[in-house]
Amino acid sequence: MQTTYFRGVCDRECRGADHFLDILHTAKDPVALRDAWLAWHDGVGRPERPLFENFVPLANAGARAAGFRDVGEMWRSAYDEPPDQFLVETERMWASVSPLYQELHCYVRRKLHTKYGELVPAHGVIPTQLTRDLYSLNWNQLWPEVVPYPDAAPIDVSEALVAQHYDPLRMVKTGEAFFESLGMEPLPATFWDRSVFAKPEGKVMSCPGQRVWNIDGPADVRMTMCVEPTHEHLWIIYHELGHAHYHWAMRHLPLLLQQAANPGFDEASGDVLQLSMTPAYLHAIGLLPTAATSQEATINALMHLALDKVAFLPYGYLVDKWRWEVFSGKTTPGDYNTRWWQLKAQYQGVGPAAPRATTDFDPGVQGHLALNFPYMSYFIAGIVQFQLHRALCKKAGFSGPLHECSIYGSKAAGAAYERLFRLGASKPWQDALEELSGERQIDADALIEYFAPLQAWLKEQNRGHACGW
Ligand SMILES: [Zn+2]
Known part of the structure; x- marks a missing residue:
């Protein structure tokens, strides 16, 4: 399954997910979007099916x-409670x-309906390829199409990264500087x-295949990623550095305890x-040229984040x-x-790029299936990261609206966060969470609090329109 997945779609040469993602990110013609989506799903999903069966x-x-x-x-059973x-x-x-x-979903669908007409029915599911991602895993690429206030201060730093000649090393060093500002080791x-x-020139390497590895013992943390100077990649770097710092902080523990207290904490560690x-x-x-705090700039910033973090949640939930x-x-x-498509429709409100047959195997194109790697930890991370953020903001002495808090430079927040890392799996996650936040349950209330201004704005925008599908 892994060979099939990583080999990709082959005719004269083989093309991986990154090739088809590129098309989805850049193509103007909806037919090109559909064809790229189909090539990837037919080319990789179908051959994986008998192997998965x-x-x-x-x-x-084995289980x-x-x-x-x-x-x-x-x-x-990995979550310290009955399965x-x-x-x-x-x-x-x-x-x-x-x-x-x-x-x-309601707001984004309306924008896409205006752009694509009947391709995106006003009351139905969104054809997945029009979200410009192979899985509708996130909607980051829709930003230019759905930006609430195009004339408000910019949020996306991709242009600044290019203009300032950020190379891959500087991108990673920028992320590392945040961790060091917290006083972390x-x-x-x-x-x-x-x-x-x-x-590397002349070598076969799957991109994007970003990951952090412990190769030669716990103290040997490494990262693989083909870094491009984009806002999205800067985000991914913070995610991966979270893994690196978590694993680095646990190296003093016995081997069996060198894992996060909760698999979701590991995935949340950098997202926080x-x-x-x-x-x-x-x-x-x-x-960014200004630290604009106007109402319009705030809505833009929250929308930009929601296209990543809110759009992901149903996908994170349905894979497992x-x-x-x-x-x-x-x-x-x-x-x-x-x-698969029932769940995609029910939770994400998206549909396939073209009618699918029962003999197709569209879940197979998710790399975590080929790797047999659990996925629910990403969903848990998508929720708990806001709870951890809120707890760290309190440690940092911040008392304003949650979306305005940055713990950048706070040694108090950093010390508390590093304590969580150093615990590894030596305590049940409920105890580890309580030590940091005073809470023993993972709850979405911090996420809802963070996005409250955006949710109110969306409600206003959607007033009088039929939502749902
Ligand atoms: Zn990760």
């Missing part, structure tokens, strides 16, 4: 040998963010010697800092909802693709 019973046999009903239960309870918890979290997602010199920040990349912060490091059903036998091979 063989794989499911094998993986389940049963370890004392679990199936692989889904085994994955859910069935975790299932209920994730449903509760989704229910609390779903109204915000619905408002965002710097990454070891080997990180800078051994990491790969740009595609993204929430501090406010216009004021980006201005302070010379990437689908796999849990597959591993438990509730969804059988004949229904693989149908069930």
Whole structure:
């Protein structure tokens, strides 16, 4: 499955996800968007299908040998609570963010309907390729099409990064400078010697395949990423550096405890800092001309973030909802693709680029399926990062609206955050979370608080329009 996924779509040469993503990001013609989406899904998904059908019973046999009903239960057991309870918890979290997602979907669909006409029905699901992502994983690329106030101060720093000649190393150093501003222990010199920040000439390397690795023991953290000078890549760098710092901070623990208290904490570790990349912060490091705080600039900034973080939530939720059903036998091979699109429609409100057959295998194009790597941790991270951000803002002595807080430069916040990192898995996550925030449950209320001005604005914009699908 991994070979099929990473080889990509081959005729005279092989093309990976990055090739098709490029087309989705840049093509003007909706037919080109559809064709790129289809080429990737038909070229990689279909050949993976028989492999996955063989794989499911094998993986389940392994899980049963370890004392679990199936692989889904085994994955859910990583959360310091009964696996069935975790299932209920994730449903509760989704229910609390779903109204915000619905408002965002409603607004974005209307913009796309205006642009594409009947291609995007006014009351139906959005054709997935028009979100300019292979999975509608995020809607970052829609920013120019949906920006609320085009004339308000700029939010996206891509142009500034190019104008200031940011090279890959400087991009990563910019992220590292944030961690160091918090007083966190710097990454070891080997990180800078051994990491790969740009595609090496003449070598085969999958891009985008950003990841942090522990190669030779816990103290040997490295990163692989083909860094481009874009706002999105700057965000990804903060995400990956979070992993690096988390793992670096745990190196003193016994090997079995060298993991995050909760898989979602690991994925949230760097994203928490993204929430501090406010216009004021980006201005302070010379990437935005002003730290504009007008109402319009605020809505722009929150929309920019929501296209990434709110748009992601239903996808983050449904990938493993689908796999849990597959591993438990509730969804059988004949229904693989149908069930996938039911969930895509139900949670994301998106539909396929063209009619799909039951013999297609569209979940197969998600790399985490080929790698058999759980996905729910990204959903948990998408929620808990706001809770961690709120707790760190309190440590930093900040008392204003949550979306205005940046912990940049706060040693108090940094010390508290590094304490969480250093705990690794030596305590249940509920205890680790309580130590930092005083809370024992993962809740979306901090996320809702952060986006409150945007949600109110969206409600106003959507007034009188039929939302939902
Ligand atoms: Zn990650």
